[in-house]
Amino acid sequence: MSDLPNNNHNNGDYSANNIQVLEGLEAVRKRPAMYIGDVSIKGLHHLVYEVVDNSIDEALAGYCDKIDVCINEDGSITVKDNGRGIPVDMHEKEGKSALEVVMTVLHAGGKFDKDSYKVSGGLHGVGVSCVNGLSSYLKAVVHRDGKIYEQEYKTGHPISDIKEIGETDITGTIITFKPDASIFSTTEYKFEILSSRLRELAYLNKGIKLTITDKREKDDEGEHRREEFYSKEGLKEFIDYLDATRVKLIEEVINISAIKNGTPVEIALQYNTSFSENIHSYVNNINTIEGGTHLTGFRRGLTRTLKSYADKSGALSKLKFEISGDDFREGLTSIISVKVQEPQFEGQTKTKLGNSEISLVVDQAVSEMLSNYLEENPKDAKIIVQKVILAAQARHAARKARELVQRKNVLSGGGLPGKLADCSDRNPELSEIYLVEGDSAGGTAKQGRDRKFQAILPLRGKILNVEKAMYHKVFENEEIKNIFTALGVSIGTEEDSKALNIEKIRYHKIIIMTDADVDGSHITTLIMTFFFRFMKEVIENGYLYIATPPLYQVKKGKSSRYCWSEEDRIQAIEELGKGKDSGVSIQRYKGLGEMNAEQLWSTTMNPETRTLRQVSIDSAAEADRVFSMLMGDEVPPRREFIERHAKYANIDA
Ligand code: 0RA
16 A cells, blocks of 8 residues: 555565555555445444454354353453464564464464364454554463463554563463544444344354453342253254244244255244234344345245145145235244355345355255254144235235235325425435324424425324234334335335335425323334344434434523433532522423424424434344334343333343
8 A cells, every 4th residue: 555654665665465454454544435345333232242252253263151241331342262372473474473473464364274164253253453453452361281371453453562471271372452432433332232243142152151240330139130051952053032022823833954055054934913024134143134145945845845745735625816925924033043154145235145156055945954854743733824824815915915906096186294394405315204102292393494495294192003004004104104105115016015115205304293291202113123134224224313403401581401311410500690690591491392493493302403313223032022112012031121221221122
C-alpha cells in the first residue's frame, strides 16, 4: 500500500517482512469494516466471536473442551481456553515467536496447523490478529510445555518481547483485549448478545463447556452475572430449547448426522402444533440467515422423502389438489449445520452459502436418513403425514379466502387503506410511517406530524396475535391487511409466501408508536411478532423502529422538562425546583392521548429531538424462541422470562 508512511523504509534495518506485518494491521485499522463488518455494536461483539472461534477450532480439533469468556470490570474481555496453547517457538522466517506472528500477521492463525480440520473462524475468518489491531490493549498468555508465556500489544504492535513468567502444569490460551474506543462507535459489551452466541455455539458444538461472567455488576447477593452452556446432545437439545413453549407432535427430535463427500452434515427436526416454519441454518457455526445451497438441499430432500412416503402409504389419494413445499414445513422446527472446507458466502450480508455441491450433499443425507426413520417409526411417520395434509387443506382454504379478499379489494377500487394519512413525498428513503395505537392517538399524530415525509396509520386496539392464528386468519385480519397495503408490499402466495417484494416498500422507516404502559408494550410486541413472522426482511433491512414517548413532564411556572426515565424525573425535579419554593408539578403520561399534537411532535416525532429504537435480530434462533414464548399459549415460561429479563431489559429488543 503506497499511502503508508512505512513504505519508504524498505531498506536498511527494515526487512520486507517487518513492513508487511505493519501494513497488515494498519490496513485493519484503516478499514475495519472490511474485516469485521462494521464498527458499531455488531462489529464490537464480533471481536469476541473471533477469539472464541479460535478456541472452538482448537476444540473441534479435539484439544479443548472449556472456554470461558469474561467481561472485565473495565469493560475489556478475557477469553480463556484449555487447548494446546498458541505455539511460542521462534518462527525462523519471521524472526519472532510464533505467538507474535499469530497475533500480528493477518490470516496467520492457522498457518502452522494445515492438517487440522479448520472450519470455524468467524464470519470473516480474519483471525485473532485482527482483534489485536482493533484493540487499544491486548495481552496474550500461553500455558504450554510446562511454562507460562506472556506478550502485550497496543493497537496490534508488541509493547514487550514475549516473556516467560512462570511454570504451569496445564495448557491453554488466555487473551485479554480492550476494544479501541477511537475505532468503535460504542465499546460497551452486552451480556445478552454474548451469552446468546455462546449458547448457540454450545448447541452447535456438543461437548464443549462455555461460560460467561460479567464482572461489571453484582446482583443483590453480591454475585456476578454468570451463565454456563454445555450441550451433551447438540442440535437435538437446541430444538428442545427453541420449542420449549410449543407443543411437539412426535416424542423425540429426529436426528440426521452424516459425512457426505467429506462434508459433515448435522440436522435435527421436530414438528409442533404451530403454523410457523422455523428453520435455522449454519455453515461452520455461522448463522446463514440468507440461506443458500444447504437449505435448498434440505428442503428438496425433505419434500421428496415425505411426499414419496405419503404417496406410498396412500394417504394422499383423497386430496383433490397438489401439496406444496410449504405444507411439509408448517409447524417444523429444524436446525441444519454443515461444515464446509472452503465456503463461498454470498448475498447482502454474506450469509448465503454459494457452494453448489453442498445442495446435493444435504439432499442425499436427508433422503437416506429420513426415509429410514419413517420406515422404522411408522407411528411418527403417520402423525407427520397427517400434519402435512392438514396444512395443505388449510392453505387451500386460505388461498380461496385470500382471493375473495383481493377481489373485494379490487372491486372497492384497491388503493391505500382509508385510515392511512399518507405523506406527500414519494421517495421511500425519505418517508416514514407511524403505526399508532388507537384512533384517538392516531388523530393527534395526524395533526402533529410533518405531512411531507410522515404518514400515519392508526391501528385499532390489539392487533391479531399471529403466533396463535392460522395463516388465512392472519390475511383476513383488517389491521394486518391495512399494514400490508399501506406499505405497498403484496401478500405472498403459496410457495413464495415468505418472499416479500421488499423493493416496493413505500417507507424505509416503519415506526411503532404505542402508549408507554403495559398494554402499549404488549401491542408493540404483537406488531414486532407480526413483522418477524411475516416480513422479516423489514427487520433485516433495518426499517423497523419503536418510538419512545416520554413518561413524565415536570413543570414549574413557564419552564418544563420531558422525562424518559425515573432518573430523568428525579433530576428534573431537582433542577427545576432548585433553591426556590416548591410548585413543581409532575404529569405522568399514561398514554399518547394525554399529549397534544405539538407535544407529541416535539417529544416523539420530530427527527431533531426524538429517540427511535431500531429493532434488530441478533440471533434469529433466539428471537424465534422469545417470540414464540411471549406470544404462545404457555404462561409460566413467559412470566419467568419477563421477570428474569426485567432487570437487564434490552431496549434494542
Ligand atoms: C496455531 C497453531 C496451533 C494452535 C493455535 C494456533 C491456537 C490458537 C488459539 C487461539 C485461541 N486459542 C488457541 N489455541 C490454539 C497448534 C499448536 C500445536 O500444534 O500444538
